[in-house]
Amino acid sequence: MLASVTVRAPAKVNLALGVGPLREDGFHGLATVFHAVGLYDDLVATPLPTGSGIQLHVAGEGASEVPLDGTNLAWRAVEALVPYGGSHDVSLAIRKGIPVAGGMAGGSADAAAALVAVDALFGLGLGRETLMDVGAELGSDVPFSIHGGTAVGRDRGTELTTAMVRGTFHWVFVLAEEGLSTPAVYRETDRLRAGQPVPEPEVPAELMSALRAGDPVALGKALRNDLQTGAVSLRPLLAQVLSIGEEYGALGGVVSGSGPTCAFLARDDEHALDLAVAFTASGVCRTVRRAVGPVAGAKVVDQRAAG
Numbered sequence: 001m002l003a004s005v006t007v008r009a010p011a012k013v014n015l016a017l018g019v020g021p022l023r024e025d026g027f028h029g030l031a032t033v034f035h036a037v038g039l040y041d042d043l044v045a046t047p048l049p050t051g052s053g054i055q056l057h058v059a060g061e062g063a064s065e066v067p068l069d070g071t072n073l074a075w076r077a078v079e080a081l082v083p084y085g086g087s088h089d090v091s092l093a094i095r096k097g098i099p100v101a102g103g104m105a106g107g108s109a110d111a112a113a114a115l116v117a118v119d120a121l122f123g124l125g126l127g128r129e130t131l132m133d134v135g136a137e138l139g140s141d142v143p144f145s146i147h148g149g150t151a152v153g154r155d156r157g158t159e160l161t162t163a164m165v166r167g168t169f170h171w172v173f174v175l176a177e178e179g180l181s182t183p184a185v186y187r188e189t190d191r192l193r194a195g196q197p198v199p200e201p202e203v204p205a206e207l208m209s210a211l212r213a214g215d216p217v218a219l220g221k222a223l224r225n226d227l228q229t230g231a232v233s234l235r236p237l238l239a240q241v242l243s244i245g246e247e248y249g250a251l252g253g254v255v256s257g258s259g260p261t262c263a264f265l266a267r268d269d270e271h272a273l274d275l276a277v278a279f280t281a282s283g284v285c286r287t288v289r290r291a292v293g294p295v296a297g298a299k300v301v302d303q304r305a306a307g
């Protein structure tokens with residue numbers, strides 16, 4: 001057994017998020033394109049003496065809003081691996097760099113990080129496919145947080161196919177004062193669509209070809225999110241954020257997942273910096289972050305041998 005394992009897990013943005021009708025199991029069928037971006041949560045896992053149980057520490061941005069009990073997704077990830085040879089006796093120290101309740105899969109990143117860390121710490125040798133299957137039971141975004149890169153997600157967002165992408169894209173993320181609840185945004189989307197036919201969602205072909213070509217201008221035009229209208233309905237300020245992005249010359253802008261973070265695509269690093277400065281000056285947001293994508297999924301970045 002190792003003395004400690006450190007795992008870094010990325011945030012995501014949905015470049016396209018097609019949402020089908022509400023299913024009987026309470027979920028919606030999705031056709032989405034996940035894209036992992038370079039905002040990270042870091043998790044350090046350390047084994048504890050037998051009988052200690054799970055100990056959880058959370059630091060960093062928004063840490064006070066993160067639960068420290070058995071509802072925390074990282075805690076649940078540790079429990080999920082006990083039947084596979086893991087242990088309840090683990091300390092997890094999480095440093096959050098992903099906005100909490102921001103639509104960027106922060107909790108899912110922590111679950112993914114905990115799965116990868118416990119697998120390495122106890123030498124379970126489960127492999128990423130098994131970890132993704134276990135992760136799907138914890139949350140719909142968890143398999144992608146392990147997968148990373150850019151991938152098409154179907155079913156609940158859990159059936160992943162790697163997408164072909166050329167080059168790197170430069171993003172600006174505009175963070176809100178307060179988070180939005182994912183189930184509330186899905187509910188609002190259903191409410192606004194009530195009485196209208198909802199087709200089975202599809203991944204836009206023009207978005208996939210923009211990714212293959214590494215063409216940011218075409219990608220900017222192809223960004224889509226069926227949850228955006230619902231998120232804007234719950235948080236009208238987001239309409240202003242999106243129109244400021246357009247005014248300042250972003251190649252495209254979209255609400256990230258269930259929001260309220262908004263993602264804007266820039267031509268290059270310099271353009272991203274200009275956009276970030278303009279958003280900061282506009283006063284419509286809490287803070288602004290720049291990041292590139294795609295980046296790798298949850299991975300071990302440090303491990304210490306015992307003794």
Ligand SMILES: C[C@](O)(CO)[C@H](O)COP(=O)(O)OP(=O)(O)OC[C@H]1O[C@@H](n2ccc(N)nc2=O)[C@H](O)[C@@H]1O
Nearest residue numbers: 026027028030139140141142156157182183186257258
């Ligand atoms: C908005 C996205 O981030 C886009 O990737 C995800 O669909 C949400 O993924 P998540 O936060 O991991 O969500 P889960 O914890 O699996 O589900 C939370 C709630 O979101 C709604 N939900 C989630 C996924 C999905 N395909 N359909 C849904 O309707 C359901 O009300 C569910 O009870």
Ligand SMILES: Nc1ncnc2c1ncn2[C@@H]1O[C@H](COP(=O)(O)OP(=O)(O)OP(=O)(O)O)[C@@H](O)[C@H]1O
Nearest residue numbers: 072073100101102103104105106107108110141182
């Ligand atoms: N490890 C965790 N980190 C952050 N939030 C967590 C964690 N575990 C559970 N939660 C709970 O989950 C809620 C959603 O947080 P999270 O940061 O995952 O939202 P999100 O990024 O909008 O999720 P998604 O994009 O997957 O819909 C929080 O309000 C918090 O109560």
